[in-house]
Amino acid sequence: MPLPDLTQQYHTTNLVVRCSDFRLRNHIEDWIDKTLETADELVGLGAGLILLREGRAQAALEDIRALRQLHGFSDVWFIFHTGCGAYKHFRGGTTPELERAAQLEDVEAIEKIMADEGLKPHFLLMKPSGQFIPFEA
Numbered sequence: 001m002p003l004p005d006l007t008q009q010y011h012t013t014n015l016v017v018r019c020s021d022f023r024l025r026n027h028i029e030d031w032i033d034k035t036l037e038t039a040d041e042l043v044g045l046g047a048g049l050i051l052l053r054e055g056r057a058q059a060a061l062e063d064i065r066a067l068r069q070l071h072g073f074s075d076v077w078f079i080f081h082t083g084c085g086a087y088k089h090f091r092g093g094t095t096p097e098l099e100r101a102a103q104l105e106d107v108e109a110i111e112k113i114m115a116d117e118g119l120k121p122h123f124l125l126m127k128p129s130g131q132f133i134p135f136e137a
């Protein structure tokens, strides 16, 4: 069933896709308030990893499409983090180097998915303390 077009009524430019890890929530909420002001949020293990995991990817993409239809965003902010249990569990990220390599590989795959959806992706890496750091160490 098609969703009603509410983009004029409730609009945001941004969707934030973040990891479920509780340590990040307050930092990301603060960052949204200060930087983006408004954003829809999609929360799942490993942030952007939800778009790549078998059994999860299709549902995540459907969520993004539905939210976009409701609120009309154009930009998607993927906030990955260091010490991510999801990357350890699902992607063999047992060391900081392996975790970063897997995340960078996933960034490339997600860029393609976002291009197909006509959305503009942004990729950020956060420490659990809330500090943003570059992907390339």
Ligand SMILES: [Zn+2]
Binding pocket: 019, 020, 021, 045, 046, 047, 081, 083, 084, 085, 086, 087
């Ligand atoms: Zn995580």
